[in-house]
Amino acid sequence: MIKTSEYSQLSLSRKPAIEDEKKSQDTCRSLIILLLIAVACLPISYALTILFMHFNQEVPEPPITSTTLQTTTSTKSSLHNAAACGKRIIGYYTEWENADVTKEQLDKLTHVIYLFAAVQENGTIKLEGEKSERRFYGLKNEAITSNPELKVMIGVGGHANSPRFSPIVSDTRKRGKLIDSIVTFIDENYLDGVEIFWVWSYETNKVHHSKFIRELRKKLTDLKIQKKRSEEYLISVIVPPSISHLTSGYYLNEIMKDVDFLNVLSYDYYFNGNQIGPHSPIYGGTRGNVDETMKFLACRTGKPSKLNMAVPFYGTYWVNASFPLLDDSDNIWKEKGSAGGPFAVRWNELIPKGWDKESAKFHEKSKTSYIWIPETKHFLTFENERSLQEKAKYVKNHNIGGVVIWAIDQDDVANTLLNVVSSSDICSVKDKDIVEYLC
Ligand SMILES: *[C@@H]1O[C@H](CO)[C@@H](O)[C@H](O)[C@H]1NC(C)=O
Numbered sequence: 030m031i032k033t034s035e036y037s038q039l040s041l042s043r044k045p046a047i048e049d050e051k052k053s054q055d056t057c058r059s060l061i062i063l064l065l066i067a068v069a070c071l072p073i074s075y076a077l078t079i080l081f082m083h084f085n086q087e088v089p090e091p092p093i094t095s096t097t098l099q100t101t102t103s104t105k106s107s108l109h110n111a112a113a114c115g116k117r118i119i120g121y122y123t124e125w126e127n128a129d130v131t132k133e134q135l136d137k138l139t140h141v142i143y144l145f146a147a148v149q150e151n152g153t154i155k156l157e158g159e160k161s162e163r164r165f166y167g168l169k170n171e172a173i174t175s176n177p178e179l180k181v182m183i184g185v186g187g188h189a190n191s192p193r194f195s196p197i198v199s200d201t202r203k204r205g206k207l208i209d210s211i212v213t214f215i216d217e218n219y220l221d222g223v224e225i226f227w228v229w230s231y232e233t234n235k236v237h238h239s240k241f242i243r244e245l246r247k248k249l250t251d252l253k254i255q256k257k258r259s260e261e262y263l264i265s266v267i268v269p270p271s272i273s274h275l276t277s278g279y280y281l282n283e284i285m286k287d288v289d290f291l292n293v294l295s296y297d298y299y300f301n302g303n304q305i306g307p308h309s310p311i312y313g314g315t316r317g318n319v320d321e322t323m324k325f326l327a328c329r330t331g332k333p334s335k336l337n338m339a340v341p342f343y344g345t346y347w348v349n350a351s352f353p354l355l356d357d358s359d360n361i362w363k364e365k366g367s368a369g370g371p372f373a374v375r376w377n378e379l380i381p382k383g384w385d386k387e388s389a390k391f392h393e394k395s396k397t398s399y400i401w402i403p404e405t406k407h408f409l410t411f412e413n414e415r416s417l418q419e420k421a422k423y424v425k426n427h428n429i430g431g432v433v434i435w436a437i438d439q440d441d442v443a444n445t446l447l448n449v450v451s452s453s454d455i456c457s458v459k460d461k462d463i464v465e466y467l468c
């Protein structure tokens with residue numbers, strides 16, 4: 030069982046406690062069972078249902094097939110194409126998941142970012158707890174023997190301690206302390222750079238946010254000179270998917286001068302509010318979509334090569350959802366009404382939790398994979414092989430700088446999703462800062 034605090038970090042938004050999910054599923058289950066008895070009036074169907082559901086929960090992960098192994102071998106050369114054409118395949122690796130990172134995974138990435146080093150009130154950063162230290166040093170060990178081009182970065186901040194950024198960066202002295210602490214951490218751990226994982230900068234922060242990034246760049250350049258390092262240290266900043274928030278909370282063109290790239294967290298579009306919909310739709314809907322976000326950023330900054338588009342390796346689902354989701358042409362966006370959720374489910378938990386991946390359908394308009402179970406009124410929206418191929422195609426066609434994965438430790442043991450992302454052709458023939466949108 031995952032702890033609530035860990036569960037809430039599955040994605041950017043706060044997820045409801047897993048206990049609620051379980052309770053609602055249990056209630057939901059009992060309801061279906063009752064219904065079945067009423068309709069069929071057969072005790073035998075009751076027994077069968079129980080058996081089926083029980084069994085369903087305990088289906089083991091499928092074994093690694095030879096097809097998967099073949100994909101693994103072919104991905105390597107494709108990845109080198111992506112890296113050679115200057116595109117990025119970035120993986121987040123987290124302190125709270127359980128699967129240990131492997132050399133095989135790292136060989137498919139250009140960058141790996143460890144989440145998180147926490148910001149303390151006095152402005153210093155540190156890894157929190159024994160598990161986090163073990164996972165971070167484990168990552169560093171694997172990285173030493175993997176592809177020498179791999180960049181290893183530390184993500185500073187995170188959901189829980191992001192509120193600490195505002196008071197620290199608005200105070201010149203504390204801001205300096207935070208920067209010094211980041212620079213020391215990078216130096217002591219032989220890292221290639223840092224991601225500022227501040228969720229989020231708002232209107233009142235934006236001046237200090239860009240000052241912070243500017244001063245951080247200066248200090249990292251000083252370190253580079255001091256260490257006689259040939260390459261600059263890397264700086265990345267996360268930005269939200271909402272256009273109004275991007276406009277009000279960030280001096281985008283100021284930040285762009287000092288960062289190597291922005292990681293655009295282009296998911297959870299339907300996490301809040303009264304609607305149910307695809308969590309990372311490329312097109313459509315009324316609560317924004319990936320295309321609107323990426324277009325806005327590419328047009329506003331003129332630097333599509335500095336943008337990475339995020340893809341989630343978890344799904345979002347609702348229970349008690351009331352729609353007739355009849356076919357792919359049907360409108361996939363619905364009022365939430367009395368539906369329960371949203372809840373998050375990792376890719377590697379889909380099978381153990383009874384979801385049948387083979388039953389996934391594809392919504393053409395939003396380019397989203399989903400599962401709709403009319404009997405239980407469960408609606409799941411998630412990334413699978415097909416939707417990730419669509420995302421890769423989008424990155425290529427719009428000359429976007431790369432893909433960032435939340436998170437590689439939510440993939441299955443065969444790295445099914447990572448294989449799709451890393452083997453996709455995302456290289457564009459166009460020059461890197463040609464904006465492929467009608468701005
Ligand atoms: C900052 O705060 C932490 C936790 O309160 C403490 O352990 C650490 O020693 C402090 N560091 C400095 C430089 O004040």
Ligand SMILES: *[C@@H]1O[C@H](CO)[C@@H](O)[C@H](O)[C@H]1NC(C)=O
Nearest residue numbers: 053056348349367368369370
């Ligand atoms: C699902 O619907 C049933 C019946 O209306 C209700 O008892 C249950 O609480 C609902 N579950 C959620 C999570 O909303």
